[in-house]
Amino acid sequence: MLFSKALIPTLRETPADAEVISHQLMLRAGMIRKVAAGIYSYLPLAQRVFQKLKTIIREEMNRIDSQEVTLPGVQPAELWQESGRWHFYGKELLRFQDRSERDFCLGPTHEEVITDLVRRNVKSYRHLPLILYQIQTKFRDEIRPRFGVMRAREFVMKDAYSFDRDEAGAEESYHKMYQAYSRIFERCGLDFRAVEADTGAIGGSFSHEFMVLADSGEDIIVYCESCGYAANLEKAEIKPPENSPSPENQKPPDKVSTPGQKTVEEVTGFLGVSPEHLIKTLIFSTDKGPVAALVRGNHEINEIKLKNYVGCEELVLADDSLVEKVTHAPRGFAGPVGLTIPIYADHALKGVVNMVAGGNENDVHFKNVNTPRDYQVTLYADLRKAEVNDPCARCGKPLKMRKGIEVGHIFKLGTKYSETLHATYLDQAGKEKRIVMGCYGIGVGRTIAAAIEQHHDKDGIIFPPTLAPYQALILPVNINEPKVCETAFKIYNALQSDGIEALMDDRDERPGIKFKDADLIGIPLRITLGRRTFEEGKVEIRNRKTGKVDLVNVEETIGYVNDHFFGKPR
RNA sequence: CGGGGAGUAGCGCAGUUUGGUUAGCGCGCAUGGUUCGGGACCAUGAGGCCGGGGGUUCAAAUCCCCCUUCCCCGACCA
Numbered sequence: 184m185l186f187s188k189a190l191i192p193t194l195r196e197t198p199a200d201a202e203v204i205s206h207q208l209m210l211r212a213g214m215i216r217k218v219a220a221g222i223y224s225y226l227p228l229a230q231r232v233f234q235k236l237k238t239i240i241r242e243e244m245n246r247i248d249s250q251e252v253t254l255p256g257v258q259p260a261e262l263w264q265e266s267g268r269w270h271f272y273g274k275e276l277l278r279f280q281d282r283s284e285r286d287f288c289l290g291p292t293h294e295e296v297i298t299d300l301v302r303r304n305v306k307s308y309r310h311l312p313l314i315l316y317q318i319q320t321k322f323r324d325e326i327r328p329r330f331g332v333m334r335a336r337e338f339v340m341k342d343a344y345s346f347d348r349d350e351a352g353a354e355e356s357y358h359k360m361y362q363a364y365s366r367i368f369e370r371c372g373l374d375f376r377a378v379e380a381d382t383g384a385i386g387g388s389f390s391h392e393f394m395v396l397a398d399s400g401e402d403i404i405v406y407c408e409s410c411g412y413a414a415n416l417e418k419a420e421i422k423p424p425e426n427s428p429s430p431e432n433q434k435p436p437d438k439v440s441t442p443g444q445k446t447v448e449e450v451t452g453f454l455g456v457s458p459e460h461l462i463k464t465l466i467f468s469t470d471k472g473p474v475a476a477l478v479r480g481n482h483e484i485n486e487i488k489l490k491n492y493v494g495c496e497e498l499v500l501a502d503d504s505l506v507e508k509v510t511h512a513p514r515g516f517a518g519p520v521g522l523t524i525p526i527y528a529d530h531a532l533k534g535v536v537n538m539v540a541g542g543n544e545n546d547v548h549f550k551n552v553n554t555p556r557d558y559q560v561t562l563y564a565d566l567r568k569a570e571v572n573d574p575c576a577r578c579g580k581p582l583k584m585r586k587g588i589e590v591g592h593i594f595k596l597g598t599k600y601s602e603t604l605h606a607t608y609l610d611q612a613g614k615e616k617r618i619v620m621g622c623y624g625i626g627v628g629r630t631i632a633a634a635i636e637q638h639h640d641k642d643g644i645i646f647p648p649t650l651a652p653y654q655a656l657i658l659p660v661n662i663n664e665p666k667v668c669e670t671a672f673k674i675y676n677a678l679q680s681d682g683i684e685a686l687m688d689d690r691d692e693r694p695g696i697k698f699k700d701a702d703l704i705g706i707p708l709r710i711t712l713g714r715r716t717f718e719e720g721k722v723e724i725r726n727r728k729t730g731k732v733d734l735v736n737v738e739e740t741i742g743y744v745n746d747h748f749f750g751k752p753r
Numbered sequence: 754c755g756g757g758g759a760g761u762a763g764c765g766c767a768g769u770u771u772g773g774u775u776a777g778c779g780c781g782c783a784u785g786g787u788u789c790g791g792g793a794c795c796a797u798g799a800g801g802c803c804g805g806g807g808g809u810u811c812a813a814a815u816c817c818c819c820c821u822u823c824c825c826c827g828a829c830c831a
Contacts, residue, residue: 192763194763194764194765194781195764195765195780195781196765196780197764197765198764198765199759199764199766199824200759200823200824200825201824202824202825217823219822219823220822220823220824273829275829275830291830292831321831323829323830323831325829325830326754326828326829327825327826327827327829329824329825333831334830334831340831341831342831392831393831401830499828588831589830589831590831591831592830592831626830626831627831628831629831630831660790661789661790663789664789692789693788693789693790693791693792693793694789694790694791695790695791695793696791696792697790697791697792698790698791699791700792711790713790714789714790
């Protein structure tokens with residue numbers, strides 16, 4: 184491609200509305216332009232990168248015998264009503280009507296459509312297992328689109344769905360997909376971790392998220408260097424402490440006046456105790472009725488963990504009226520003593536004595552609260568958010584944390600959709616059985632943004648060779664020098680006929696502009712032709728990543744690009 | 754949805770507080786010239802419903818009301 188003919192509108196200045204580095208660089212490199220909040224146009228340079236990633240994805244999907252399909256973006260309400268998600272998906276599902284006022288939505292995901300396809304066309308165990316995938320545009324009406332293409336409303340996703348005869352088969356499909364995902368992200372040159380993720384209300388299933396390590400990430404990864412355990416913060420398990428009760432030291436309960444002292448800081452400050460000696464009592468409203476959760480004053484509740492133990496669909500912090508109804512006191516004075524609702528307590532509260540807790544009475548707290556003398560716990564469980572240096576649930580060594588960008592998510596669904604949508608098959612004995620499913624997603628645009636987050640410097644993008652829009656950029660310093668120009672075109676043509684994707688900067692621009700643009704768009708190899716080296720019959724080949732420059736004879740350029748950079752002779 | 758900020762040329766911004774010439778500046782863009790190894794210089798030029806609507810006024814980018822779009826911080830997700 185000739186740069187002079189290419190639509191690569193680079194920007195010198197960073198657009199004001201771009202916050203994260205990948206967003207800034209994609210705008211500056213002329214890859215994307217915003218059309219509306221969370222909706223982008225992808226320009227030729229981005230399109231080429233997308234194609235590279237899609238090719239990698241296709242190769243790895245096909246390798247595990249996953250078959251590509253294309254499902255509709257516009258989906259009828261009936262299917263979503265059948266699965267129940269027309270109601271449950273909420274506002275993120277963009278709904279609209281056609282000319283005859285029939286309800287439709289723009290597909291945010293495709294479980295309904297694909298399950299419908301399979302239930303109509305797969306009836307025998309002979310046709311299972313089956314894995315189908317597509318690479319397609321999704322629409323989710325996100326509450327807050329952010330960070331450019333990282334969290335867009337319209338975005339390209341590779342989604343795959345597996346259909347198996349039984350649990351064992353589903354786990355095998357899941358494992359194959361795990362391997363495929365690992366290979367995909369490795370081939371993209373990404374530093375990533377597969378972490379355990381929460382499965383939500385679908386019990387018995389499991390899930391992994393593929394996280395690219397980056398400080399700009401929105402997710403927190405908790406991991407153990409010792410045993411390799413890694414999980415999303417919302418899932419990360421903590422080893423229960425092995426403390427034992429010491430009944431002999433229990434002091435008698437002591438009711439104290441704490442006027443206006445509501446927060447942990449206020450109460451502990453007022454009473455002169457440290458937060459570890461306070462029981463934080465949180466009242467939650469759930470579809471199974473109100474529950475209380477107890478954690479130590481210096482710990483934070485993990486609502487997802489609590490939700491899983493309670494086994495409810497919905498769980499939110501109680502509002503003031505519910506708190507008053509349950510504790511007979513305003514917010515800030517809740518405690519376990521005398522509560523009649525189920526009490527879930529974090530492991531860290533097992534065996535501790537003489538704690539401070541709310542008195543369930545306005546302006547009152549208790550000192551020296553002990554269990555089971557003063558209150559009874561329904562269930563001790565791992566309820567709190569993991570913190571750095573908490574003991575690993577597997578090996579007890581201190582946990583560490585890093586930020587990550589979720590680029591992929593694999594999920595064993597079980598029979599959730601085959602139940603609601605009645606996707607069954609006949610087994611060898613002619614008996615009708617439910618198909619066991621899995622679903623698997625990769626955010627294509629997000630993966631590219633994540634790659635840029637991980638691979639850039641002050642001058643611009645440094646594309647991993649496998650994702651780069653072009654492999655080599657040819658840069659004649661002055662296009663008006665006939666000999667230089669002629670040789671540059673010779674090299675350009677030779678590279679192309681050798682199957683190397685080359686971008687030829689034939690623009691009549693000053694060298695500075697061309698060098699800056701070359702760095703910005705991040706092509707791995709830059710072949711510079713200037714009068715100085717050219718008179719010695721040499722070109723300069725610069726590695727965008729290392730900055731290393733080699734002087735190479737003109738006629739050896741093709742060989743250099745093939746051998747030296749791509750590592751193997753062709 | 755709650756909180757904060759912003760809409761002026763393709764990009765980055767000034768002007769708005771205190772209404773008053775033809776709405777400015779840098780970059781970019783077009784044409785010509787001098788240049789040519791890290792975002793040159795000179796000259797000429799094109800490009801604006803000052804986010805939209807309504808109001809106040811002799812007069813509105815500027816004051817008032819309504820609407821709208823976008824960005825950032827919190828609860829969802831690939």
